[in-house]
Each structure stands twice: as C-alpha cells, then as structure tokens.
Amino acid sequence: NAGVTQTPKFRVLKTGQSMTLLCAQDMNHEYMYWYRQDPGMGLRLIHYSVGEGTTAKGEVPDGYNVSRLKKQNFLLGLESAAPSQTSVYFCASTPGQLTTDTQYFGPGTRLTVL
Amino acid sequence: DAKTTQPPSMDCAEGRAANLPCNHSTISGNEYVYWYRQIHSQGPQYIIHGLKNNETNEMASLIITEDRKSSTLILPHATLRDTAVYYCIVRALGEDMRFGAGTRLTVKP
Numbered sequence: 001n002a003g004v005t006q007t008p009k010f011r012v013l014k015t016g017q018s019m020t021l022l023c024a025q026d027m028n029h030e031y032m033y034w035y036r037q038d039p040g041m042g043l044r045l046i047h048y049s050v051g052e053g054t055t056a057k058g059e060v061p062d063g064y065n066v067s068r069l070k071k072q073n074f075l076l077g078l079e080s081a082a083p084s085q086t087s088v089y090f091c092a093s094t095p096g097q098l099t100t101d102t103q104y105f106g107p108g109t110r111l112t113v114l
Numbered sequence: 115d116a117k118t119t120q121p122p123s124m125d126c127a128e129g130r131a132a133n134l135p136c137n138h139s140t141i142s143g144n145e146y147v148y149w150y151r152q153i154h155s156q157g158p159q160y161i162i163h164g165l166k167n168n169e170t171n172e173m174a175s176l177i178i179t180e181d182r183k184s185s186t187l188i189l190p191h192a193t194l195r196d197t198a199v200y201y202c203i204v205r206a207l208g209e210d211m212r213f214g215a216g217t218r219l220t221v222k223p
Contacts, residue, residue: 004157035213042201042213043158058210090157102148103211105157 002026004106006091012112013081021076021109023091031094032074033058033103034066036087043090049074081113116214117141117204123218126196132189134217136202139183145206147178149187150213153198158213161187161200192221 007022023032030051035043045058049068063085065077074093078085088110092103119137126132138147148163162169162176164185169176175188189196201216 033210040215042215045210045212048210059212088155092157102160102163103150103158105159107157108155 006106006109010110017081018079023074025093029093030096033092034076035090038087083113086113118202120217125220126192128223132192134187134200137184138204141182145204147185148203150201151198197221
C-alpha cells in the first residue's frame with residue numbers, strides 16, 4: 001500500500017499560469033480532502049469530496065477547482081495562479097465521515113507562484 | 115471561532131514525559147477530541163482520539179477531564195523524533211477536521 005501520494009512534490013508557477021495537482025489513494029477510501037498550509041499556520045480546508053463524482057467547498061475554496069472522476073483520485077486545479085496561492089498543499093483521505101474516522105495525509109506539494 | 119486553545123510552544127527533555135495541554139471549554143457532548151502531529155512539514159499524522167474516557171495506544175495517552183473542557187496528550191518517553199507541531203482538534207459527526215496553529219514541541223537532548 002502506497003497510502004496517499006501527491007504529484008508533483010514541488011512546482012514553481014508564474015502569475016496567471018494554470019496547473020493541476022494530483023492526489024491518489026489506494027485504500028479504497030470514500031472521502032478525500034485538499035488542504036493548504038501557509039507558513040506558521042495550521043491546515044485550512046479548500047475542497048473535499050464524499051465520493052466519486054461529488055465535490056464540496058471547504059473553508060478557503062476561492063481560486064481553486066476540484067474533480068473526483070475516479071474514486072482513487074482527487075484533482076486540485078488552479079486556473080490562474082496568484083502569489084497568494086503560494087503554499088504547501090496536502091491531500092488526505094478517510095474511509096468515511098464518521099466521527100471516529102482518522103485522516104491519512106499525503107506528503108504535500110510545495111507550490112510557489114511568482 | 116477556534117474550538118481549541120493550545121500553547122504555541124513547549125520544550126521537553128529527551129526521555130521524559132511530554133504533557134501537551136488543550137483547552138476546549140465549549141465542547142459539545144457529541145464532539146470528539148483528536149490529536150495529530152506534523153513533523154518537519156510532512157503531512158499530519160494521526161495520534162489518538164477520545165470522547166470522554168481516557169485513551170491509550172502505542173504512541174500516546176489522552177487524558178480528558180471529567181467536565182471535558184480540557185485534555186492532555188501524554189508522550190510517555192519523548193525522543194528527539196517526537197519534535198513536531200501537535201494539533202488538538204475538536205470535531206463532531208459530519209464536521210470537517212479544522213486545524214489550528216498547534217503546539218510546537220521541541221524535545222531536547
């Protein structure tokens with residue numbers, strides 16, 4: 001089991017460029033999440049998905065889009081990157097939204113927007 | 115509004131117990147207390163969770179006060195590898211996991 005993997009690990013963009021971050025999990029989890037973490041701060045939820053074909057907004061969704069076409073993959077897109085989106089992005093998954101469910105996190109993608 | 119309050123930083127001597135406090139004075143009856151940690155910008159790692167009883171696993175112990183308004187995470191024999199940011203999270207069924215700033219624990223030799 002690879003667990004939760006994220007691609008790429010690092011990326012530098014220019015303002016206005018677009019990109020897609022890929023999150024993959026091989027644990028057959030229903031729920032998947034995208035977070036961002038700015039320096040010295042905790043994680044903030046961007047978008048999440050409760051199952052294949054579904055997505056929902058989190059705490060800071062503006063400037064991002066997501067898709068969950070396959071159960072094992074959750075894509076995060078930036079259509080027009082801005083310097084304010086410079087951050088570390090973490091993906092997580094969980095079997096289901098039960099109180100006792102724990103989240104399994106990927107290693108993160110470090111994104112810099114110039 | 116933050117549901118939890120944690121000290122921003124703590125130190126602990128290697129081999130000693132690390133006791134990390136968390137205040138959650140507005141916790142509801144259906145909310146659990148979770149602890150995660152994040153080592154050196156890696157993805158957060160689950161440690162332990164509980165509702166009202168004390169819990170113990172191979173990593174740590176969780177002590178929840180009787181009124182449930184505060185809790186303490188105990189690492190019984192801290193090592194240098196336990197240096198990390200520790201997050202205390204209060205969460206109910208159907209809610210998202212909301213991470214605050216956490217406590218930066220530094221284990222010193």
